[in-house]
Amino acid sequence: MTMIQALRSAMDVMMEKDDNVVVFGQDVGYFGGVFRCTEGLQKKYGKSRVFDTPISEGGIVGVAIGMGAYGLRPCLEIQFADYIYPAYDQIVSEAARLRFRSAGDFTAPITIRTPCGGGIYGGQTHSQSPEAVFAHVCGLRTVMPSNPYDAKGLLISSIENDDPVIFLEPKRLYNGPFDGHHDKPVVPWSQNPLGEVPEGYYTVPLDKAAIFRPGKQLTVLAYGTMVWVCEAAARETGIDAEIIDLRSLWPLDLETIVESVKKTGRCVVVHEATRTCGFGAELVSLVQEHCFYHLEAPIERVTGWDTPYPHAQEWAYFPGPARVGAAFKRTVEA
Amino acid sequence: MSKAEPLRLHVPEPTGRPGCATDFSYLRLSPAGAVRRPEVDVAPMETRDLAYALVSVLDPEGNAVGPWVPEIDIEVVRKGLRAMMKTRIFDSRMLMAQRQKKMSFYMQSLGEEAIGTAQALALNVDDMCFPTYRQQSILVVRDYPMVDMICQLMSNERDPLKGRQLPVMYSVKKAGFFSISGNLATQYIQAVGWGMASAIKGDTKIASAWIGDGATAEADFDTALTFAHVYRAPVILNVVNNQWAISTFQAIAGGEDTTFAARGVGCGIASLRVDGNDFLAVYAASRWAADRARRNLGPCLIEWVTYRAGPHSTSDDPSKYRPSDDWSHFPLGDPIARLKQYLIKVGAWSEQEHEETQKRLEAEVLTAQKEAEQYGTMASGHTFSPAEMFDGIYKELPEHLRVQRQQLGI
Numbered sequence: 001m002t003m004i005q006a007l008r009s010a011m012d013v014m015m016e017k018d019d020n021v022v023v024f025g026q027d028v029g030y031f032g033g034v035f036r037c038t039e040g041l042q043k044k045y046g047k048s049r050v051f052d053t054p055i056s057e058g059g060i061v062g063v064a065i066g067m068g069a070y071g072l073r074p075c076l077e078i079q080f081a082d083y084i085y086p087a088y089d090q091i092v093s094e095a096a097r098l099r100f101r102s103a104g105d106f107t108a109p110i111t112i113r114t115p116c117g118g119g120i121y122g123g124q125t126h127s128q129s130p131e132a133v134f135a136h137v138c139g140l141r142t143v144m145p146s147n148p149y150d151a152k153g154l155l156i157s158s159i160e161n162d163d164p165v166i167f168l169e170p171k172r173l174y175n176g177p178f179d180g181h182h183d184k185p186v187v188p189w190s191q192n193p194l195g196e197v198p199e200g201y202y203t204v205p206l207d208k209a210a211i212f213r214p215g216k217q218l219t220v221l222a223y224g225t226m227v228w229v230c231e232a233a234a235r236e237t238g239i240d241a242e243i244i245d246l247r248s249l250w251p252l253d254l255e256t257i258v259e260s261v262k263k264t265g266r267c268v269v270v271h272e273a274t275r276t277c278g279f280g281a282e283l284v285s286l287v288q289e290h291c292f293y294h295l296e297a298p299i300e301r302v303t304g305w306d307t308p309y310p311h312a313q314e315w316a317y318f319p320g321p322a323r324v325g326a327a328f329k330r331t332v333e334a
Numbered sequence: 335m336s337k338a339e340p341l342r343l344h345v346p347e348p349t350g351r352p353g354c355a356t357d358f359s360y361l362r363l364s365p366a367g368a369v370r371r372p373e374v375d376v377a378p379m380e381t382r383d384l385a386y387a388l389v390s391v392l393d394p395e396g397n398a399v400g401p402w403v404p405e406i407d408i409e410v411v412r413k414g415l416r417a418m419m420k421t422r423i424f425d426s427r428m429l430m431a432q433r434q435k436k437m438s439f440y441m442q443s444l445g446e447e448a449i450g451t452a453q454a455l456a457l458n459v460d461d462m463c464f465p466t467y468r469q470q471s472i473l474v475v476r477d478y479p480m481v482d483m484i485c486q487l488m489s490n491e492r493d494p495l496k497g498r499q500l501p502v503m504y505s506v507k508k509a510g511f512f513s514i515s516g517n518l519a520t521q522y523i524q525a526v527g528w529g530m531a532s533a534i535k536g537d538t539k540i541a542s543a544w545i546g547d548g549a550t551a552e553a554d555f556d557t558a559l560t561f562a563h564v565y566r567a568p569v570i571l572n573v574v575n576n577q578w579a580i581s582t583f584q585a586i587a588g589g590e591d592t593t594f595a596a597r598g599v600g601c602g603i604a605s606l607r608v609d610g611n612d613f614l615a616v617y618a619a620s621r622w623a624a625d626r627a628r629r630n631l632g633p634c635l636i637e638w639v640t641y642r643a644g645p646h647s648t649s650d651d652p653s654k655y656r657p658s659d660d661w662s663h664f665p666l667g668d669p670i671a672r673l674k675q676y677l678i679k680v681g682a683w684s685e686q687e688h689e690e691t692q693k694r695l696e697a698e699v700l701t702a703q704k705e706a707e708q709y710g711t712m713a714s715g716h717t718f719s720p721a722e723m724f725d726g727i728y729k730e731l732p733e734h735l736r737v738q739r740q741q742l743g744i
């Protein structure tokens with residue numbers, strides 16, 4: 001399956017399994033989503049379970065919270081992560097706090113799916129990676145898969161989870177893995193082992209990272225598209241990097257990270273999002289705090305620049321294998 | 335070259351500021367009994383006239399007149415009056431407790447007691463209300479124990495919300511009272527979602543959404559109207575127009591030369607504008623809207639015209655921005671006085687019963703306060719353990735919070 005098909009399969013499985021799962025968002029119903037992630041679901045489950053909404057992100061998340069309070073399990077879509085901000089009040093002040101402020105009287109078991117990330121000439125408002133603004137909010141879970149297998153398993157886990165989940169989908173990975181070599185043709189998921197996805201129900205646990213590529217020379221902390229870029233950088237530099245795909249950004253799998261850095265003594269953090277106060281800062285801080293006496297080099301960060309995501313300058317902005325590889329070299333040689 | 339005059343920015347002002355009287359002629363009133371009562375399946379566009387008029391039942395002499403006189407058991411009306419009185423006594427008692435530093439903060443609903451009380455009586459107990467911080471009358475009339483309310487206010491060891499929330503931000507699922515948030519208007523769209531959920535499941539429950547005049551300017555107000563209209567959600571969209579948002583007159587919220595009820599019609603929602611200090615009108619309009627919602631006929635928006643008689647909160651001094659005797663000039667009077675007059679007129683109440691009830695309720699509130707204080711007050715420092723602040727953020731305690739709790743030494 002492609003990541004699109006895997007995500008659709010996850011929703012299909014969960015709608016079949018649990019009558020309380022409902023799917024909605026802009027263009028999600030009849031049309032099946034602008035990325036085809038919900039294609040056929042309305043026909044299969046009916047308009048009261050899968051439906052189109054007005055263009056109102058605050059409204060989409062707001063009604064989901066009300067539905068969650070009633071007892072449903074909404075899985076909703078915000079068309080692009082770049083457009084999630086009108087819903088920020090509902091996400092931060094309401095969904096994230098409802099369980100705490102009501103002492104468990106009400107909860108918000110909702111999943112907010114939203115395509116994120118660049119590398120597609122999306123310009124300023126079709127490329128952003130806003131994970132840090134959610135990882136900062138107590139009460140939220142922030143999740144990002146990097147391949148179809150994880151996408152389905154993590155989405156099922158997210159829908160089943162009783163906490164609100166921000167489920168970020170790197171749209172650059174929807175049809176195939178992407179390692180940053182934009183001049184080469186995209187290889188479809190059908191030619192990658194991680195594109196092999198079971199038809200039925202399975203889960204990938206939240207709060208659990210995956211060692212994407214085992215290695216000895218340095219630890220790389222990445223997620224989403226950057227996992228593939230880091231793998232290319234390791235291949236091209238010949239550096240034996242241990243690439244950890246975080247999968248769950250927050251709460252995260254600290255144990256796997258610390259174990260790896262203690263083993264390698266070196267760490268590079270890579271994300272597409274802008275640098276300052278990005279999620280990388282938290283990762284650097286955690287590694288420094290927990291692995292200080294094992295570190296043999298400063299922790300490096302390769303990220304997007306502190307600029308809005310540009311259009312024409314896409315590949316100068318996007319942290320590609322050359323920039324990532326250079327950081328690997330500096331860290332190993334330090 | 336243009337000969338146009340220089341443009342001028344219009345900034346609305348209330349007519350009454352401290353030291354001068356408010357001119358209440360802006361209110362667009364209608365005589366009691368004068369406004370028609372349409373069938374519950376009326377088309378939203380056919381309610382235009384109602385959105386600019388004022389439904390009321392009780393005339394100045396305390397007679398119930400016109401097409402909106404509700405079918406209501408007199409015992410229910412008596413219960414309503416007692417609940418309104420209890421709410422007011424509770425408010426004044428809690429105001430005093432705040433002044434005595436037994437709690438950090440309080441918000442009265444003085445003058446607005448009829449709205450929550452009568453609507454709650456017109457709904458079923460399993461219809462979910464999404465209140466603001468000024469609908470405590472719903473909890474009172476639904477007989478939620480006052481002791482539990484006061485424990486929340488005092489953030490003490492028996493606070494149902496474990497000391498996590500500011501006073502008055504109650505949450506009582508079993509009384510159909512949704513968790514109050516400090517963020518204005520957010521619950522309005524959530525109520526629509528709750529109603530949609532009820533419809534998705536083929537249930538028969540409806541939602542009751544609450545918002546003030548000032549908060550209608552928040553985006554979630556418009557969003558709620560759009561979604562309620564689009565999905566024909568079974569929800570009553572209440573706008574409590576008490577003329578004031580802290581120091582801001584309702585004209586600054588967009589009320590000048592229009593009504594909040596008219597917003598509903600503009601969004602394709604059947605809308606009513608009702609005398610919020612007329613218990614019988616509130617009950618009748620709420621029943622009408624509830625019937626409409628329950629019969630799958632869609633949402634209804636109701637603007638309740640009332641007056642915020644008290645300060646905005648215990649942190650507010652209204653004498654700095656409005657006349658101190660404003661409430662005594664408000665044309666729609668006092669909801670308790672008006673219902674009392676009616677009940678006496680129909681022989682179902684008396685001055686003596688009123689006085690006795692007043693005394694009994696005062697004693698009841700005082701007893702509840704004493705009981706609640708046994709579990710501590712903010713002043714006594716008997717509050718929930720700090721360990722509680724790490725719980726319930728997620729369903730399960732995540733590792734980082736376990737570590738932080740440990741760092742606090744507990």
